[in-house]
Amino acid sequence: xxxxxxxxxxxxxxxxxxxxxxxxxxxxxxxxxxxxxxxxxxxxxxxxxxxxxxxxxxxxxxxxxxxxxxxxxxxxxxxxxxxxxxxxxxxxxxxxxxxxxxxxxxxxxxxxxxxxxxxxxxxxxxxxxxxxxxxxxxxxxxxxxxxxxxxxxxxxxxxxxxxxxxxxxxxxxxxxxxxxxxxxxxxxxxxxxxxxxxxxxxxxxxxxxxxxxxxxxxxxxxxxxxxxxxxxxxxxxxxxxxxxxxxxxxxxxxxxxxxxxxxxxxxxxxxxxxxxxxxxxxxxxxxxxxxxxxxxxxxxxxxxxxxxxxxxxxxxxxxxxxxxxxxxxxxxxxxxxxxxxxxxxxxxxxxxxxxxxxxxxxxxx
Amino acid sequence: xxxxxxxxxxxxxxxxxxxxxxxxxxxxxxxxxxxxxxxxxxxxxxxxxxxxxxxxxxxxxxxxxxxxxxxxxxxxxxxxxxxxxxxxxxxxxxxxxxxxxxxxxxxxxxxxxxxxxxxxxxxxxxxxxxxxxxxxxxxxxxxxxxxxxxxxxxxxxxxxxxxxxxxxxxxxxxxxxxxxxxxxxxxxxxxxxxxxxxxxxxxxxxxxxxxxxxxxxxxxxxxxxxxxxxxxxxxxxxxxxxxxxxxxxxxxxxxxxxxxxxxxxxxxxxxxxxxxxxxxxxxxxxxxxxxxxxxxxxxxxxxxxxxxxxxxxxxxxxxxxxxxxxxxxxxxxxxxxxxxxxxxxxxxxxxxxxxxxxx
Numbered sequence: 001x002x003x004x005x006x007x008x009x010x011x012x013x014x015x016x017x018x019x020x021x022x023x024x025x026x027x028x029x030x031x032x033x034x035x036x037x038x039x040x041x042x043x044x045x046x047x048x049x050x051x052x053x054x055x056x057x058x059x060x061x062x063x064x065x066x067x068x069x070x071x072x073x074x075x076x077x078x079x080x081x082x083x084x085x086x087x088x089x090x091x092x093x094x095x096x097x098x099x100x101x102x103x104x105x106x107x108x109x110x111x112x113x114x115x116x117x118x119x120x121x122x123x124x125x126x127x128x129x130x131x132x133x134x135x136x137x138x139x140x141x142x143x144x145x146x147x148x149x150x151x152x153x154x155x156x157x158x159x160x161x162x163x164x165x166x167x168x169x170x171x172x173x174x175x176x177x178x179x180x181x182x183x184x185x186x187x188x189x190x191x192x193x194x195x196x197x198x199x200x201x202x203x204x205x206x207x208x209x210x211x212x213x214x215x216x217x218x219x220x221x222x223x224x225x226x227x228x229x230x231x232x233x234x235x236x237x238x239x240x241x242x243x244x245x246x247x248x249x250x251x252x253x254x255x256x257x258x259x260x261x262x263x264x265x266x267x268x269x270x271x272x273x274x275x276x277x278x279x280x281x282x283x284x285x286x287x288x289x290x291x292x293x294x295x296x297x298x299x300x301x302x303x304x305x306x307x308x309x310x311x312x313x314x315x316x317x318x319x320x321x322x323x324x325x326x327x328x329x330x331x332x333x334x335x336x337x338x339x340x341x342x343x344x345x346x347x348x349x350x351x352x353x354x355x356x357x358x359x360x361x362x363x364x365x
Numbered sequence: 366x367x368x369x370x371x372x373x374x375x376x377x378x379x380x381x382x383x384x385x386x387x388x389x390x391x392x393x394x395x396x397x398x399x400x401x402x403x404x405x406x407x408x409x410x411x412x413x414x415x416x417x418x419x420x421x422x423x424x425x426x427x428x429x430x431x432x433x434x435x436x437x438x439x440x441x442x443x444x445x446x447x448x449x450x451x452x453x454x455x456x457x458x459x460x461x462x463x464x465x466x467x468x469x470x471x472x473x474x475x476x477x478x479x480x481x482x483x484x485x486x487x488x489x490x491x492x493x494x495x496x497x498x499x500x501x502x503x504x505x506x507x508x509x510x511x512x513x514x515x516x517x518x519x520x521x522x523x524x525x526x527x528x529x530x531x532x533x534x535x536x537x538x539x540x541x542x543x544x545x546x547x548x549x550x551x552x553x554x555x556x557x558x559x560x561x562x563x564x565x566x567x568x569x570x571x572x573x574x575x576x577x578x579x580x581x582x583x584x585x586x587x588x589x590x591x592x593x594x595x596x597x598x599x600x601x602x603x604x605x606x607x608x609x610x611x612x613x614x615x616x617x618x619x620x621x622x623x624x625x626x627x628x629x630x631x632x633x634x635x636x637x638x639x640x641x642x643x644x645x646x647x648x649x650x651x652x653x654x655x656x657x658x659x660x661x662x663x664x665x666x667x668x669x670x671x672x673x674x675x676x677x678x679x680x681x682x683x684x685x686x687x688x689x690x691x692x693x694x695x696x697x698x699x700x701x702x703x704x705x706x707x708x709x710x711x712x713x714x715x716x717x718x719x720x721x722x723x724x
Contacts, residue, residue: 044710
């Protein structure tokens with residue numbers, strides 16, 4: 001995409017015009033959840049919530065990959081990273097997420113070889129360059145990160161790179177939406193679906209959700225104009241009692257999505273039950289390696305001792321991730337819990353809701 | 366000063382004389398002949414002057430550091446570590462001179478002398494070291510400062526990251542004049558000498574693992590000529606500070622706290638080059654928190670803002686100067702950002718390391 005195109009989607013005039021249209025349309029209160037943490041950050045960074053009428057409440061969703069990665073997975077990561085023959089690789093955000101007692105940064109400070117990579121393919125390259133080492137990639141993230149992880153496994157298999165493995169922790173969006181909508185305390189009236197996830201998966205799999213729960217869904221991008229357009233689509237549907245999937249991000253997303261990427265994902269991975277940090281186990285909400293690729297599973301390759309781990313009793317991250325509490329509602333927010341010493345993952349990540357509230361404070365707050 | 370150029374035996378450690386194109390070995394830190402060879406043939410070749418070359422344990426000064434009447438002494442010290450040593454637009458040598466020169470210059474002082482100590486890791490290539498020293502010489506010449514004392518130590522391989530440089534700077538500021546972080550007043554204008562974030566992106570990119578290329582160059586530069594001119598022309602100047610680590614936002618939060626004021630920035634006026642903005646968008650970084658090594662924030666009374674901008678724009682390192690905000694009121698110290706959408710949010714200090722986002 002050209003830069004000029006992105007600039008256009010930051011137009012203040014167009015954003016305000018769309019906000020004006022939302023104000024004219026709205027007749028009663030609606031709660032709209034943006035799924036993705038990247039959207040939460042953009043909303044607070046540009047102060048878009050300040051442009052909306054008071055009837056519209058934005059609820060921040062669970063779409064922050066590091067926030068929902070379970071404490072068990074982080075403890076496994078730490079155990080693997082501390083083994084002397086291991087080079088442990090991860091996306092940068094994950095390094096600061098607190099486990100029960102330590103994080104990957106502190107493991108690195110204690111001598112573990114922990115490296116930030118921008119792509120899992122860089123981890124495969126590291127494995128090729130260091131045949132005497134075991135290179136492990138922490139496979140976190142939503143459907144967005146999975147194609148490159150699947151590609152890295154296929155590449156390692158083709159080239160017989162046997163010292164590469166992944167710690168599987170990927171999660172899927174649709175099962176989380178089911179879990180939110182089924183919950184008895186659900187307040188969500190409509191969703192902004194995550195544009196990057198839909199660029200891979202398309203939006204056909206959201207159509208049954210919109211129909212089953214009578215909940216409008218707008219596939220939404222990350223620039224101010226995209227977000228306002230997505231909110232407008234939701235409000236228009238809610239006000240006219242329509243419950244469909246609409247695409248406010250058509251420059252990147254089609255209904256079918258990226259078929260080649262989807263094929264690669266289903267070749268390597270299969271849905272498994274997964275624990276979400278702060279939320280609990282959601283059925284078939286994660287991706288595990290298919291039996292043909294289980295040799296690339298770091299959990300099998302390393303002997304791990306399972307330890308009982310527990311969260312800080314102060315942290316209400318689970319409530320925040322389910323959209324039932326806002327970060328400032330937490331008694332530890334800005335006190336015991338800050339980005340410099342986070343108690344929970346949402347305070348760490350550049351996509352976490354707590355970090356967004358910490359960083360992009362409202363003047364009245 | 367001349368030294369006999371003989372191969373020296375270093376006892377148990379690597380008895381090789383200094384070879385052109387060679388590398389640093391432990392013997393270079395022995396304090397014996399190899400150390401002397403390194404100092405004479407490499408360090409003095411680039412940084413030498415009468416005071417440094419005297420070769421004593423310390424520099425004997427005959428009044429060089431005595432401030433002229435009406436001036437006071439300003440001192441600063443700064444340690445420099447950067448990976449990689451060389452990046453587009455600069456290197457650790459240029460940084461180590463400019464960083465300290467700028468710290469002295471920000472108080473309105475004219476920097477005069479530096480000291481430098483070098484920690485060399487065994488295995489560092491001598492041509493690389495020479496390239497760093499040549500760059501230091503060039504920056505010293507540009508800033509018009511001299512290095513009057515220096516030291517070098519060698520660590521075993523793996524105990525340092527190639528080369529660390531610590532410099533100290535000495536300069537003179539007019540006595541009785543306070544250009545410090547606690548002087549910002551409501552009614553002041555906030556200016557910046559040019560576009561932000563170039564150094565941070567240039568260094569990140571030089572690490573070679575971003576997966577994209579751009580022509581972003583570090584802005585590393587000595588600002589003392591610019592700040593001296595500014596001080597002379599604008600006697601009511603309140604604050605000058607270089608937004609290095611932590612970037613514009615962190616530096617202004619510090620100033621707001623020191624001065625007990627609220628500063629409001631107008632986001633559309635903050636200059637950020639398009640390639641820097643694009644890199645930040647891709648990586649999920651905020652340019653307001655990226656490091657700069659050749660920019661200065663200037664805070665001065667509103668009435669002088671326009672002519673100060675005009676002055677800055679005549680300078681080599683101020684051509685992209687912009688007015689970016691105002692000091693709006695007394696407070697316990699707060700930095701506000703007015704966005705292009707007419708919304709306002711609070712900017713805080715950078716917490717921890719800025720990390721690229723995932724998806």
